[in-house]
Amino acid sequence: MNKRVMELKSVEVWDGNMANSQAFRQADVDVVAAYPITPSTATVENYAMFHANGYIDGEVMMTESEHAAMSACVGAGAAGGRVATATSSQGLALMIEVLYQASGMRIPVVLCLVNRALAAPLNVNGDHSDLYLTRDSGWISIDAFNPQQAYDMTLMSFKISEHPDVRLPVISNQDGFMTSHTAQNVTPLKDDVACKFVGDYLQVNALLNFDKPVTHGVQTEQDWHFEHKAKQHAALMGSKKVILETFAQFKELTGREYKLVESYNLENADVAIVCLGTTFETAMLAIDQLKAEGINAAVVAPRVFRPFPLEEVAEALQGLKAVACMDRSAPGGTVGALFNEVSGALINTSARPLMSNLIYGLGGRDMTVAILKDIFRTLDKEARDGKLSGKIQRFVGVRGPELSFYETQGM
Amino acid sequence: MNKPISEMGWDELVPGAALFTFNGNINYNIADIQPEDRMYSETSSKSMSVGDWRVLKPVWNSETCIDCQNCWIFCPDTSIIARNKEMKGVDYEHCKGCGLCVSVCPTNPKSLLMFNEYETTEDALAKWPEKKKKGE
Numbered sequence: 001m002n003k004r005v006m007e008l009k010s011v012e013v014w015d016g017n018m019a020n021s022q023a024f025r026q027a028d029v030d031v032v033a034a035y036p037i038t039p040s041t042a043t044v045e046n047y048a049m050f051h052a053n054g055y056i057d058g059e060v061m062m063t064e065s066e067h068a069a070m071s072a073c074v075g076a077g078a079a080g081g082r083v084a085t086a087t088s089s090q091g092l093a094l095m096i097e098v099l100y101q102a103s104g105m106r107i108p109v110v111l112c113l114v115n116r117a118l119a120a121p122l123n124v125n126g127d128h129s130d131l132y133l134t135r136d137s138g139w140i141s142i143d144a145f146n147p148q149q150a151y152d153m154t155l156m157s158f159k160i161s162e163h164p165d166v167r168l169p170v171i172s173n174q175d176g177f178m179t180s181h182t183a184q185n186v187t188p189l190k191d192d193v194a195c196k197f198v199g200d201y202l203q204v205n206a207l208l209n210f211d212k213p214v215t216h217g218v219q220t221e222q223d224w225h226f227e228h229k230a231k232q233h234a235a236l237m238g239s240k241k242v243i244l245e246t247f248a249q250f251k252e253l254t255g256r257e258y259k260l261v262e263s264y265n266l267e268n269a270d271v272a273i274v275c276l277g278t279t280f281e282t283a284m285l286a287i288d289q290l291k292a293e294g295i296n297a298a299v300v301a302p303r304v305f306r307p308f309p310l311e312e313v314a315e316a317l318q319g320l321k322a323v324a325c326m327d328r329s330a331p332g333g334t335v336g337a338l339f340n341e342v343s344g345a346l347i348n349t350s351a352r353p354l355m356s357n358l359i360y361g362l363g364g365r366d367m368t369v370a371i372l373k374d375i376f377r378t379l380d381k382e383a384r385d386g387k388l389s390g391k392i393q394r395f396v397g398v399r400g401p402e403l404s405f406y407e408t409q410g411m
Numbered sequence: 412m413n414k415p416i417s418e419m420g421w422d423e424l425v426p427g428a429a430l431f432t433f434n435g436n437i438n439y440n441i442a443d444i445q446p447e448d449r450m451y452s453e454t455s456s457k458s459m460s461v462g463d464w465r466v467l468k469p470v471w472n473s474e475t476c477i478d479c480q481n482c483w484i485f486c487p488d489t490s491i492i493a494r495n496k497e498m499k500g501v502d503y504e505h506c507k508g509c510g511l512c513v514s515v516c517p518t519n520p521k522s523l524l525m526f527n528e529y530e531t532t533e534d535a536l537a538k539w540p541e542k543k544k545k546g547e
Binding site: 014103105107116167203204210211212213214215217218220223224226227228230231232234235 | 416417419421422424425426427428429430431432433436438439464
């Protein structure tokens with residue numbers, strides 16, 4: 001634990017960035033190496049302020065780029081330290097090469113990814129382009145929908161990442177600006193309680209252990225590369241158990257319960273959207289308001305994006321007649337990632353809800369309660385008609401003529 | 412490690428492909444042990460022969476060498492073998508033929524020169540140049 005304790009109120013008013021910074025501070029990180037970028041800047045800025053004011057015993061490294069930031073994290077992690085960083089958008093894009101190094105080398109790192117659109121055109125606002133860019137990188141990816149959850153997820157990320165059965169880096173996602181810059185009530189743990197929850201860092205094959213000299217980041221060709229990638233994937237799939245254990249321990253400590261797949265009003269629902277991020281809470285309001293219209297709608301969101309909770313998503317959607325998968329990222333010539341993965345989850349089950357794919361909110365375009373109510377009304381009509389009301393993929397909230405792709409007819 | 416790494420299944424490998432340099436723990440002063448007596452592991456670079464990457468090889472001439480240790484200091488692959496500050500030869504299993512040892516050799520004529528791989532040491536030594544006179 002850091003020598004200097006910060007006295008926190010039982011309820012603080014923090015935005016998502018401050019929630020990240022405080023979780024870093026309480027986790028007693030050895031090295032935070034970063035190159036700040038909007039909208040995650042304040043995660044690092046606050047942390048550097050804590051450091052300057054004597055609250056951090058560890059090191060803060062200001063690197064020359066995001067590629068260098070993640071490289072420093074990998075190096076410090078291989079050396080045997082607890083490491084963390086934060087980034088967004090273009091910064092994440094520059095880090096990508098090293099993301100694969102971190103996961104392949106099995107170095108625990110916590111990356112607070114404050115989700116932002118990818119250029120071009122340049123845009124600093126929130127969408128999930130950067131989150132989707134990390135899909136196949138071998139990192140655990142967890143999503144927070146508000147600042148409280150950002151604090152909780154970032155704190156838990158250390159415990160999950162460093163577990164000896166996992167030893168994989170973790171991304172703690174939150175929506176740029178919608179979460180990162182929206183101050184809300186956050187109930188933090190006291191420093192000693194949080195530090196004890198995260199626990200001591202367990203070194204594994206540390207470079208600085210001179211009794212057992214080791215090489216990290218080696219070359220493996222066709223003779224054993226495949227076995228290593230298989231082992232890495234097995235660890236990522238197996239991390240589900242550790243994530244569930246960590247969620248359970250966190251609930252015991254705080255009363256706050258998290259699941260692999262979060263939902264609202266699922267018990268009564270005929271139709272649902274599947275989404276990520278802040279859209280979840282907006283949908284909760286829309287769902288409540290639609291009850292007066294006799295529409296029973298639900299929202300389902302994977303709390304854990306990687307490893308993808310395929311079985312839990314399938315189970316959650318069994319009773320539904322129509323489902324819209326909402327992807328907040330330009331789909332790049334196919335259906336959105338959520339549509340693909342959710343449809344894939346259902347394909348071997350008996351449930352066959354009507355599936356549509358809504359592309360929305362690019363570059364921080366608002367997803368309002370009113371638009372969500374319209375989406376749910378459309379879903380309700382589709383459920384009653386027994387067919388989609390348009391093409392499979394539709395752009396929602398974009399100006400201009402209707403933009404939709406992929407016919408269902410003739411199948 | 413009970414079996415060669417090339418026969419291990421995915422479940423048997425060290426996570427992250429971390430490779431240990433030595434068998435066992437180094438709970439003794441390894442500086443007291445000569446490299447040939449150290450317990451290098453199967454996966455240590457010391458156990459790998461990479462000499463076939465080389466196109467030209469450095470040949471050492473003990474007649475002109477003054478044991479200045481320049482080549483030993485500069486060799487990027489620790490392929491200059493020295494004992495008690497005396498030059499002993501070149502480790503051809505690990506030398507990549509970069510020629511750095513030749514360029515840092517201060518003697519006249521040089522005590523390390525690059526030759527084709529197929530030339531024998533005897534032939535190379537027979538072709539060794541004479542000492543250059545001042546102004547040459």
